[in-house]
Amino acid sequence: MLDQETLRTFIKVAESKSFSKAAENLHKTPAAISYRIKMLEESLGTQLFLRTTRTVSLTPAGNHLLERCHQWLSWIDGMPDELNQINDGVERQVNLVVNNLLYNASVAAKLLSWLHQRFPFTQFRLSRQVYMGVWDAMLHDDFQLAIGVTGSESLSNTIRLLPFGDVSWVFILSPSHPLAKRSGILTDNMLRAYPAINIEDTSLKLTKRVAWLLPGQKEIKVPDLHTKLECHLQGMGIGFLPKNLCQRFIDNGQLVTKEVENKRQPSPLSLAWSHHEHTGKAVREIVSLFKRNDEKIVGFLTNIDRRPNLE
Template sequence: MFLRTTRSVSLTLAGQHLLEHCRQWLNWLDAMPDELQQISEGVERQINIVINNLLYQPQAAADLLTWLHQQYPFTRFQISRQVYMGVWDSLLYDDFHLAIGVTGSESLSNNISLLPLGEIGWQFVIAASHPLAQHPAPVLSDDILRRYPAINIEDTSRTLTRRVAWLLSGQKEIKVPDLSTKLACHLSGLGVGFLPERMCRPYVESGALVVRDVVNPRRPSPLSVAWKVAESGKVVSEIAALFETKNVLINGFLRMVDRPFI
């Protein structure tokens, strides 16, 4: 463990490794009384939260995590971002305790509690420079639309049946990983499709995007907060209460929701 010379004594690599672990053990022992007290009060040791890509906002996630860490310093937190049925998939089949933005307003399981958040409205938009922006037809038919690529975000579900947001038979599909990329593809004139009303509103007002009527418009998407009843401790209940009481801390997650239920 030690290297001795005539003038000094130093640790070997094994000694340094042991010293580091001893420090970790001492820190763990120092924190153990408070950690045990938290567990006895019904506070979970680990909380995993999945967020719908439509509602995910980095600052909102950071604000929630900061608040949670301050309230529950001995609880470990993990956040995941998923798309469409991937949110339900994570909650039902993975080790996630709460989901922000599951699709629908009804639970897929008797063991899952649900709190409706509201609906996201959609607009069919294209770049001002796109050929369809000046098309003479007042309502664009499917035959007209399928000539141009649809920009879509792929459903991340692994167990549940995946959904396709919007794609016509015979139409080329270009898949992107998130809403920001989808928006950029629309703005560049690469393809066509639907975007959340609130997201595209400033670009429509500036003239960068053009809204067109289509034969088959996309219906609003209801979203909810969902959590596992059996695994709900103090932290999960506290997060659900933030949404139920309309706490300002969760406002960032509702930026895309234009018809809120809560």
């Protein structure tokens, strides 16, 4: 009894709360509508409507069925276009992961909006990961594309890379921090007395890495880059930040830079995507956006220095 006509009849009765109004909208007799609903309830073995002489209302089971009916009919109505898209080489689902160093919420939303319009029947999943967690998502968690894997060499022969360039790091302090008054190069012994602000690597299967931490030094872990920045602005601890991220705070005096004994080297980052004969159109078009430096994705690259030509 769960054919399209019965489902649409059920929806009309539920939304109009009247057999007669539903019959009028569907150009049927009230008796025909009532009979179809009765047969539906009998086939399901449960009551869907509470009936009085004046009103019709849904039971809890009826409310649940109404929600599912909308989902089913939406799926049925869109199925022809969805099947055409699949035959045209477009993926049913695309999983994307972004490195925390490059993540920008407004840029991510802008990209997802464009992808949804371009591929309306593809399910998109977006994740943000830290350090080796990006590679972990690509290698072990069925992600097809990563914006910002570490390094410039692939960890798998089925994954292609497009180098973005490097993230340059500066050692920064709040002007109120005791070390801000020190002159010259800060040694490890000077730094060890103050907590390092770090973001924990999100990798589950690959070996986690620590960005910067001295032996015996206290560590304060935060969930993302902007929380780390705020901790530094509050003078809570010490550490490195991407130069491009904190430059305006250095320029206006909210942060100061210091030379340290062991500098943090630039971090190369790359676009990574699964490459095989079944790579779909959505992934290929995202790669194309990065290759031509399209305005829809440039906001992801604001922390990148020494960028190569992506053409």
